[in-house]
Amino acid sequence: MRPSPKFLSRNFENPAALRLEGYVASGGTQGLRKALGMNPQEIIDLVKAANLRGRGGAGFPAAMKWGFLGKTQGPKYLCVNADEGEPATVKDGPLMERDPHQLLEGIAIACRALDIHQAYIYIRGEFRTAIARVESAVQEWYAAGHLGKGGGGLFGSGFALEVAVHPGAGAYICGEETGLLSSLEGKKGFPKLKPPFPALKGLYGAPTIVNNVETLSCVPHILTLGADAWNALGTEKNGGTKMYNVCGHVLKPGCRELPHDVTLRELIFEVGGGLAPGRSLKAVVPGGSSSPVLLPHEIDVRMDFDSVAKAGSMLGSAGVIVMDDRTSMVRALDNLLHFYSHESCGQCTPCREGTRWLYRISQRIVAGEGKVGDLDRMLDICGNMVGNTICVLADAAAMPTESYIRKFRGEFEAYIRGGKRLGLLDGAAIEAVSHA
Amino acid sequence: MSWTLSPEMRDRFDKIVARYPEGRSQSAVIPLLHLVQEASGGSLTEAQQRAVAEYLGIPMSKVHEVTTFYSMYSLKPRGRRHLLVCRTLPCALCGCAAVSAAVRERLGVAEGEVTPDGAFSWEEVECLNHCDLGPVLQVGEEVYGGLDAAKVSALIETWSKEER
Numbered sequence: 001m002r003p004s005p006k007f008l009s010r011n012f013e014n015p016a017a018l019r020l021e022g023y024v025a026s027g028g029t030q031g032l033r034k035a036l037g038m039n040p041q042e043i044i045d046l047v048k049a050a051n052l053r054g055r056g057g058a059g060f061p062a063a064m065k066w067g068f069l070g071k072t073q074g075p076k077y078l079c080v081n082a083d084e085g086e087p088a089t090v091k092d093g094p095l096m097e098r099d100p101h102q103l104l105e106g107i108a109i110a111c112r113a114l115d116i117h118q119a120y121i122y123i124r125g126e127f128r129t130a131i132a133r134v135e136s137a138v139q140e141w142y143a144a145g146h147l148g149k150g151g152g153g154l155f156g157s158g159f160a161l162e163v164a165v166h167p168g169a170g171a172y173i174c175g176e177e178t179g180l181l182s183s184l185e186g187k188k189g190f191p192k193l194k195p196p197f198p199a200l201k202g203l204y205g206a207p208t209i210v211n212n213v214e215t216l217s218c219v220p221h222i223l224t225l226g227a228d229a230w231n232a233l234g235t236e237k238n239g240g241t242k243m244y245n246v247c248g249h250v251l252k253p254g255c256r257e258l259p260h261d262v263t264l265r266e267l268i269f270e271v272g273g274g275l276a277p278g279r280s281l282k283a284v285v286p287g288g289s290s291s292p293v294l295l296p297h298e299i300d301v302r303m304d305f306d307s308v309a310k311a312g313s314m315l316g317s318a319g320v321i322v323m324d325d326r327t328s329m330v331r332a333l334d335n336l337l338h339f340y341s342h343e344s345c346g347q348c349t350p351c352r353e354g355t356r357w358l359y360r361i362s363q364r365i366v367a368g369e370g371k372v373g374d375l376d377r378m379l380d381i382c383g384n385m386v387g388n389t390i391c392v393l394a395d396a397a398a399m400p401t402e403s404y405i406r407k408f409r410g411e412f413e414a415y416i417r418g419g420k421r422l423g424l425l426d427g428a429a430i431e432a433v434s435h436a
Numbered sequence: 437m438s439w440t441l442s443p444e445m446r447d448r449f450d451k452i453v454a455r456y457p458e459g460r461s462q463s464a465v466i467p468l469l470h471l472v473q474e475a476s477g478g479s480l481t482e483a484q485q486r487a488v489a490e491y492l493g494i495p496m497s498k499v500h501e502v503t504t505f506y507s508m509y510s511l512k513p514r515g516r517r518h519l520l521v522c523r524t525l526p527c528a529l530c531g532c533a534a535v536s537a538a539v540r541e542r543l544g545v546a547e548g549e550v551t552p553d554g555a556f557s558w559e560e561v562e563c564l565n566h567c568d569l570g571p572v573l574q575v576g577e578e579v580y581g582g583l584d585a586a587k588v589s590a591l592i593e594t595w596s597k598e599e600r
Contacts, residue, residue: 011480021468036511045501061437075457083567085526085563086563087524087526087562087563087565087567088525088563088567089565089566089567090566090567090568093565093566101481114506118457124565125466125470125508126520126561126564127565128576128577129577129579132577157597164455164456166455166463166466166467166472167467168464168466168506169466169469169470169502169506169507169508170506170507170509170561171505171506171507172509172563179531183461183466184463185460186462186464186465186466186494186496186498186502186570187461187462187501187502188464188501189505189506204457204460239475243566247526247529247567247568247570248525248526248529248530249528249529253567253568253569253570255568266551288565289524289525319526319567321526321567322531323529326459327529330524332528332529335523335524335525335528336524336525337525339524339525339562339563342562343562345505413468423533424528424529424533425529
């Protein structure tokens with residue numbers, strides 16, 4: 001495993017960087033100053049050459065999304081998706097709490113490249129510290145004249161930009177870009193049908209780019225390092241370093257920046273400190289709770305978007321959940337189905353009814369009252385949800401359901417046959433039940 | 437019971453609305469409701485929702501949609517400290533069931549109820565995204581991680597002392 005370079009996380013132990021002068025002293029704003037001397041298309045071409053993949057979960061090439069932005073004489077918007085909500089994901093919170101100016105620099109460069117003059121940072125409401133620190137950083141940029149009117153624009157360039165922080169109020173669905181936009185407009189966070197995509201018709205119906213916090217935080221480094229050096233930190237078509245959070249049954253959980261070619265095995269056993277003594281690996285989710293589960297023989301996969309997709313899962317938000325042999329996969333799935341059924345916004349019947357139905361069946365199984373046809377019924381429900389909804393929360397519920405049942409079918413059947421209620425960490429008890 | 441917007445609160449409202457384009461003041465409904473809820477002990481009355489609706493010039497139903505959709509708003513009283521206990525998978529794998537049980541036992545109230553002295557209330561919530569610290573409990577701005585029953589007891593003991 002290569003040594004861990006520090007670009008996005010370089011100020012994580014440097015509280016002085018919370019103030020603009022400390023951020024500048026640490027090397028910050030050089031990327032923005034360079035961008036201000038380039039023409040906008042040059043900036044977009046650089047980000048394209050750097051193979052920056054969107055880090056919100058989809059891994060869609062950022063420069064390609066930027067290229068879709070509609071041309072208009074009217075207002076255009078940049079909305080920063082800071083609604084980090086995918087279970088197991090920890091990166092945007094630390095990025096905002098420990099280096100808010102880095103995010104602002106990325107926002108400023110993106111706005112300069114896209115000729116956008118108003119940005120909103122939508123931060124989930126529970127992130128009280130992140131909201132306070134980003135708000136404070138924004139105020140410093142206004143005080144220094146870089147934002148707002150009459151201050152000479154960004155670093156005296158004359159480029160006018162307004163940035164405002166907007167809090168969420170508790171809804172996972174507002175991490176979906178169109179749900180976020182509905183919420184920003186002051187409504188329930190209902191996603192909207194795509195097409196039209198936000199790039200053409202977004203906030204208030206105007207052309208809008210929605211980018212993740214980590215994606216934008218990469219941009220200053222792409223400017224200062226250049227595309228080649230940034231690509232060298234990653235893999236083909238997946239440039240740069242990446243923030244990964246390893247959690248669950250590991251000895252050293254945490255969010256760390258690593259080169260994009262780290263393997264899942266390295267994340268679990270080296271970076272994450274491995275399992276507790278006497279425990280063995282049972283299952284691991286690579287990219288946040290919505291990603292399909294992987295088995296112990298599948299962990300030699302490079303943690304970039306394309307490699308994990310080839311392995312049958314997704315890098316998603318790079319939230320790695322490690323489950324050791326104590327884990328009951330039946331209870332683990334039940335936990336997630338509670339989550340998805342609660343977080344469904346309710347707009348689409350297949351998701352609203354499907355997630356709740358899945359949870360009710362799961363609860364019956366968990367209580368020891370499962371029936372033989374339950375598993376196939378759950379798979380059938382998933383089949384009717386996916387592709388039939390406005391957004392992919394339905395898919396996010398279906399992917400764990402399908403992969404846990406498919407890869408641990410024997411365990412689910414044994415649990416049903418056993419007719420007993422077991423705990424989340426009573427996974428080993430299943431063996432006894434199935435041999436009884 | 438009615439509730440009127442104080443001049444000081446109205447001034448704060450005006451500053452927030454100014455962040456949004458002309459004619460788009462409805463966008464401010466979420467931050468305005470947060471302000472009112474925080475200033476009122478952690479929950480919102482119907483009168484307060486009406487006052488926000490009136491200020492923004494939108495129907496009460498549009499405000500009520502928002503307060504009933506988002507989980508951070510409460511239309512029932514909350515304790516001076518409202519404990520959020522994460523129950524989603526990463527925290528569950530690290531033992532959040534013990535945290536919930538300890539909270540329930542030490543406070544002596546069920547989820548959603550307030551202790552008789554008005555000091556505490558609690559609820560289980562979905563992922564707070566501090567999964568590197570699981571199991572996790574949040575109160576206001578403070579996030580507490582790596583919890584077990586003993587640590588929860590100690591925290592509640594400390595808070596109870598501060599209440600006296």
